[in-house]
Amino acid sequence: MSELPTDEEAAARAAEAFTTRFGGAPEGVWAAPGRVNVIGEHTDYNGGHVLPVALPHTTRAALARRDDGRVVLVSAQHADADADVAVVDLTPGTPGGWAGYPAGVLHQLREHLPGGLSLLVDGDVPAGAGLSSSAALECAVALALRDLLGLDLGPGDLVDVARRAENDFVGAPTGILDQSASVLCTAGHALYLDTRDRSSEQVPLDLEAAGLALLVVDSGTTHDHAASGYGDRRRECEEAARRLGVGLLCDVRDVADLASLDDGSPEGAVLLRRARHVVSEDARVEEVVGLLRAGGDPREVGPVLTAGHASLRDDFEVSVPELDAVVEVALAAGAHGARMVGGGFGGSAVALVDAAAVDDVAAAVSERAGAPRSYVVVPAAGARRLS
Ligand code: GAF
Secondary structure, eight states: OOOOOOHHHHHHHHHHHHHHHHSSOOSEEEEEEEEEESSOOSOGGGTOEEOEEEEEEEEEEEEEEOSSSEEEEEETTOTTOOEEEEGGGOBTTBSOGGGHHHHHHHHHTGGGOOSOEEEEEEEOSOTTSSSOHHHHHHHHHHHHHHHHHTOOOOHHHHHHHHHHIIIIIIOOOOOSHHHHHHHHOOTTEEEEEETTTOOEEEEEOOTGGGTEEEEEEEEEEEOTTHHHHHHHHHHHHHHHHHHHTOSSGGGOOOGGGGGGGOOSSHHHHHHHHHHHHHHHHHHHHHHHHHHHHHTSOGGGGHHHHHHHHHHHHHTSOOOOHHHHHHHHHHHHTTOSEEEEOSSOSEEEEEEEEEGGGHHHHHHHHHHHHOOOEEEEEOOBOOSEEOO
16 A cells, blocks of 8 residues: 655656656646546446546646647656657557557647647556546546646536547547546545436545445456457447337336346347346445435445445456455455456456454455555545646
8 A cells, every 4th residue: 555645746746757858847737536436337338327436546747838749748657658749640549558548638639739739647546457547647638738728628528528538549438437537526525427417416425434444456457358348348238228129228227127138049148137237236326325325334335335246247247256356355354345346357346344454354355366456545536737
């Protein structure tokens, strides 16, 4: 569990690295966080609800305009992978790698771009751990460009710019969960978001007061087929909705109304399982929000999280043995509930644990499930200007 810099320290570090690299000070430094979703997985592209919190881990973007028609993108975390591209040559896929995410945002806003841009990125959102390091990067750059160029973009517009960068430039067919969390979350709250009409509510989440902690556990695994698996699930959900005659799967409110999907074919059985996860998961979001709003003991949320994991493992089939092991070990070590988070096929899990048991649970998942890192997460602030 590593120490994170304060906003002031993070801004100073990014500005100094920018000056070292580009020979002049940046015009500002912006930050956006990664996220962990409390519950509501694979509901965002089905018109359902999500309940993320922002991580205290952020990605910082230090920017300055330039006048030679080029965008120069450098990252403290990818020292040998600078990108230097003419503004007119920004096209989906070019540049690729880490630079594709900020470049995608620049591409979205290209008609507003000045004669060029220098960008330095620094951050501590764990990459490849299912904690939305890519959305943090996109959102930091989108907010920076809005402020720097005086663009008339509200929070929802920033979410869309960042999400389209990911969908259209990088080519990942994600929903709006990650970018919404990074832009809209506030400290001390979970964001209850209806992904269909975009209405949202900040739900107070003071676990410390209840003697609890959210422990995020990086399983240490990422799987090559994460991207293709995600796309497959999206297509299966669309096909299930089509067969049910609804626009989006979350139009169905009761799993009993999914029975017609099972037409006796293997494919029908698969579609029933996929749809059952989505519809039951959306109900779990409402259940958790109901429990938190009621102000009772947040420990009651635990079994709902664990049920969410079983659904992602058995019905949606996006877990992997490493994540299942983290969940089982965390529960055996005393967690009130645990589940994998994010798209799946690797990445992280979250466990709801008594504050006094954090060290025991972290040690257990490290020793018995091989998890390399754990973080205690207090719901943090969304994207913001640092300097
Ligand atoms: C990934 C995607 F980017 C999100 O849009 C969401 O679908 C999530 O997987 C699953 O809930 O993080």
